[in-house]
Each structure stands twice: as C-alpha cells, then as structure tokens.
Amino acid sequence: MSIDFRKVIEENKEQFYQDLDQVMQVESVKGTPAEQAPFGKGPKKALETALALARKYGFETAIVNDAVGYAQWGEAEEYIGVVGHLDVVPAGDGWSFPPFKLSKQDQRFYGRGILDNKGPILACLFGLKLLKELNLPIKKTIRIVFGTDEESGSSDIPLYLSEEKAPQFGFTPDCKYPVVYGERGIVNYEILTTFSEAELTILGEFIGDQARDHVPDDLSVAINGTEIHVIGKRAPSNAPELGENAITLLAEKIIQENRTSGKLADYFSWIVKSLANQHYGEGLGIDFSDADSGKLMITPYQLIKKGNQLALSVAIRYPVSIEESDVTKALEAHLPAESQLEVSRRIKSSHFPKEDPNVQTLASVYEEVTGLDGTPVTTTGATYARFVPNIVAFGPSFPGQKGIAHNRDEYMDEEDLLLNMEIYMRGMLKLIE
Structure with a gap:
C-alpha cells in the first residue's frame, strides 16, 4: 500500500x-x-x-x-x-x-x-x-x-x-x-576551595539563576559593599560555546577592576585563565577527544559561598573512549591551592x-x-x-x-x-x- x-x-x-x-x-x-x-x-x-x-x-x-x-x-x-x-x-x-x-x-x-x-x-x-x-x-x-x-x-x-x-x-x-x-559520559564536579574567614568577609553571596541544565547568564556579587553585575548569554549546558558564561564574565570583571587582592584575586584569575572561553578543557589539561565523539566539553554552571569555601560546579561531558578516572586525575593537577574535588553527578557513557x-x-x-x-x-x-x-x-x-x-x-x-x-x-x- x-x-x-x-x-x-x-x-x-x-x-x-x-x-x-x-x-x-x-x-x-x-x-x-x-x-x-x-x-x-x-x-x-x-x-x-x-x-x-x-x-x-x-x-x-x-x-x-x-x-x-x-x-x-x-x-x-x-x-x-x-x-x-x-x-x-x-x-x-x-x-x-x-x-x-x-x-x-x-x-x-x-x-x-x-x-x-x-x-x-x-x-x-x-x-x-x-x-x-x-x-x-x-x-x-x-x-x-x-x-x-x-x-x-x-x-x-x-x-x-x-x-x-x-x-x-x-x-x-x-x-x-x-x-x-x-x-558521552557525564560527570559533574564541585570544586571546593578553602579560604580564611577574613578573606571571604569582603565577599557577599552570589545572586543569579544558576542550574546545571544551562550556561548562567545573569550573576552578581557584592565586594566590600559594591555590587558587581554581569549579563551573559544563556545556552544549554551541553552547548557552552553558544553562550556567554556569567561566572567567567564576573571573574573577568572583578580582576579588571582590581576588586580583590591576595588569594581571592588568584582564585578569580584562575577561573578566567582556566575556563573563560575554553569549552573543551584545554585550560585544565583535560582536553581529551576521540574519533567517534569528538572533544570533551566543560561548562561551569554554579558558583556559591559555602562556609569558608567557594564552591564552583562544573559539568563535563567526556568522549566515549575515556574513563571518568582519567578526567579526575588530570583535573586534580590543575586546581587552585587548597582545593578538592567532589563528584555531584555521574552518568556513564x-x-x-x-x-x-x-x-x-x-x-x-x-x-x-x-x-x-x-x-x-x-x-x-x-x-x-x-x-x-x-x-x-x-x-x-x-x-x-x-x-x-x-x-x-x-x-x-x-x-x-x-x-x-x-x-x-x-x-x-x-x-x-
């Protein structure tokens, strides 16, 4: 018929x-x-x-x-x-x-x-x-x-x-x-970086729409009572290259305007150096790839204060031929001082x-x-x-x-x-x- x-x-x-x-x-x-x-x-x-x-x-x-x-x-x-x-x-x-x-x-x-x-x-x-x-x-x-x-x-x-x-x-x-x-395999990490209580006193809470499903596009924080605010471009977290990440934009603005010094300035500089427009892990030594599935992809999606720590959450999608342990080992070698990794989500390829x-x-x-x-x-x-x-x-x-x-x-x-x-x-x- x-x-x-x-x-x-x-x-x-x-x-x-x-x-x-x-x-x-x-x-x-x-x-x-x-x-x-x-x-x-x-x-x-x-x-x-x-x-x-x-x-x-x-x-x-x-x-x-x-x-x-x-x-x-x-x-x-x-x-x-x-x-x-x-x-x-x-x-x-x-x-x-x-x-x-x-x-x-x-x-x-x-x-x-x-x-x-x-x-x-x-x-x-x-x-x-x-x-x-x-x-x-x-x-x-x-x-x-x-x-x-x-x-x-x-x-x-x-x-x-x-x-x-x-x-x-x-x-x-x-x-x-x-x-x-x-x-691809998916692993979400929380990167926990410890500061002294005095170092974080100048920093307010991060305010904005932050969730693992998308690139954050609106984020602000007060430093020494002055608000720093950025507008990026939202995109799905599995397509970070189509967005403008408010986390890295905020870090860039804080550094450019000399809003911090010492360890806190080093931290925001690390975010810029390691993650700003580096969607394939090249800034963190995790730029894995294979013929079937292409390049690893990384998306920072949340930055918050957690006691005396700053917690940066990133979503990583890695090639089918790579193991999560390979990603973890390489990432640990490129973290800021006094930082540790915690896995918040994992889905095998x-x-x-x-x-x-x-x-x-x-x-x-x-x-x-x-x-x-x-x-x-x-x-x-x-x-x-x-x-x-x-x-x-x-x-x-x-x-x-x-x-x-x-x-x-x-x-x-x-x-x-x-x-x-x-x-x-x-x-x-x-x-x-």
Whole structure:
C-alpha cells in the first residue's frame, strides 16, 4: 500500500496542534512529591492529559508506578518502544510568548517543551494515530512511552522497568538527527576551595539563576559593599560555546577592576585563565577527544559561598573512549591551592551497535525523507537511551540546529515539526510492519 504521508499529515495537522496545546498548557516542572505524583502534580497532570488523548485515539493506555505512562497498539508482549518525556525545565524569565501555551508566529511555534520534548513525543503519538487509522496490518506491538522525570535525572525509568519489560528496540525523539548510537559520559564536579574567614568577609553571596541544565547568564556579587553585575548569554549546558558564561564574565570583571587582592584575586584569575572561553578543557589539561565523539566539553554552571569555601560546579561531558578516572586525575593537577574535588553527578557513557539492522532502518528512513546523510552519530547530551535498554536517540533537531532547548522562547519551526512527524511515522511503520 502506497501512503502519501505528507498529505495525511497536512489534512490532520490542525487537530494535532489543538491536542498538542492541551499538553503544552500544563506546567510540568518537577515539584514537591505528592500522593500518586512522585515528581509533583505538574508532571503527573501532563501524563494524564497525554494519556487521555491516547485513549481518544483508540489506544490501550496504562500508568506504571505513577511515574511513566504508555499508549499501546498491538497485543504481543514484546514491543517496539518510542520513549519521550513530558516534564520540562523551569520557564525562566524574559519570554516573548506565554511559556506554557502553544504560540505561533511567522510559521514558528513557541512554548516550553515544544522541542524538548512535548512536541516530538506528541508528534509520535499523533503520527501513530494516523497510521492506525489507515488500517495497516502490523506484525509487532508498539508503545509510545511517556516519562515524567527526564530533566531531573531519569529516576522515573527504574520505576517503569521494575514493572515492565524493556522494549526489544526503540528510540527516543529527544536529541538530534541522524540516529545517535553513542552518548558521552557525564560527570559533574564541585570544586571546593578553602579560604580564611577574613578573606571571604569582603565577599557577599552570589545572586543569579544558576542550574546545571544551562550556561548562567545573569550573576552578581557584592565586594566590600559594591555590587558587581554581569549579563551573559544563556545556552544549554551541553552547548557552552553558544553562550556567554556569567561566572567567567564576573571573574573577568572583578580582576579588571582590581576588586580583590591576595588569594581571592588568584582564585578569580584562575577561573578566567582556566575556563573563560575554553569549552573543551584545554585550560585544565583535560582536553581529551576521540574519533567517534569528538572533544570533551566543560561548562561551569554554579558558583556559591559555602562556609569558608567557594564552591564552583562544573559539568563535563567526556568522549566515549575515556574513563571518568582519567578526567579526575588530570583535573586534580590543575586546581587552585587548597582545593578538592567532589563528584555531584555521574552518568556513564552509552553505546549501541551502529551496524544493528534497526539502526540502519532508521538511518535509511531519515535519508529517504530528507535527502541528507544518515550515518549514525554520537552526542554530548543525555537522553533516555542511557537508562532504557535497547533504544537509541533519533531526532528531533536537524543538523545545524543547536542551543534551542532550555532557553527562553524555546521554539520549533512548523515545517520541522511536521517533517519530524513524517520521519517518525515512516520509522515506526518500518519497525512494526
């Protein structure tokens, strides 16, 4: 049967936008655990809203341990899994559009989660609905799986896998194209540097939006009662080269204006020398790289006072051929005096055989639809592919599209959203027919 995917999508897109908007309007940021809502009421409400749509589409649905839900087509126990998430990072300030609503201007959609990850996973669900309505014969069961804690460490996945089998194969639409077969290792360090009480007396608290998911863009501190304030440029923490880091900008300003002396001045000079615009670890002797995954990447994301210490937190994404111990050993040799390292987060690298027939199927679909090279690649990001066995990352960002997620005015072009739906429809059909 020959299917005109683009015609089918075009005829149904307005309904898709209406349904997507229902989920976009839920402020699904992680909150205080509540009864039957382990990650807060927002993520749980988004899950219930998505599953209500799935039932309207005629799919069997279920919620597992109040953490993960799925919509299923087929009866077999073994299944193909499409695993995305409905939780989002906080909106932050400075939006031109309401963050928790689907807004459209000049053929571009805006809203928190339109790219990461409500738009893509809902495109998969709606695309599967369109396939189901074509009454196609299928040989395998498929599930659209909705997580609710991806942005905060994926602690939802163990709750799912404790009750359900892992998919026999699948993908997460939460990264980039083409197929992503490998994800770098991630380690976050807190660099604790000790000062005398007198040395830190002149320094106030650091004030600004600092979190591990993004490059900080607004930071201030009072020194001897005078406020030092800098404005940088926010970017995702896995794309530091696209931002302007307020931590290093603040250190540069403090040094340039001679605001400190002695050990404190040495410390801020070390930040500038080691980290300012040195995103690949070259300032700290950790500039590892390999052919498959490229260069190590480092992002300073938080600077705070902690008693008589300054605590600088950095996120490092290291190549798949490198061990965390290699990074730690090299980094320890380049710290300021009286400093120690503490690991605050670690995620091992992941790797899936790029020669696998299912990976090659997805690569072929991508090439067929876009005309672009589908050779599988690696990523600096962290997706559900690290935590769900047998899946890879696949879309939604096309080559050259980077640094959009986690920013204010998060967006996705209408053309790209619909092109994603076509790729996912074709890919899902190939995997289950």
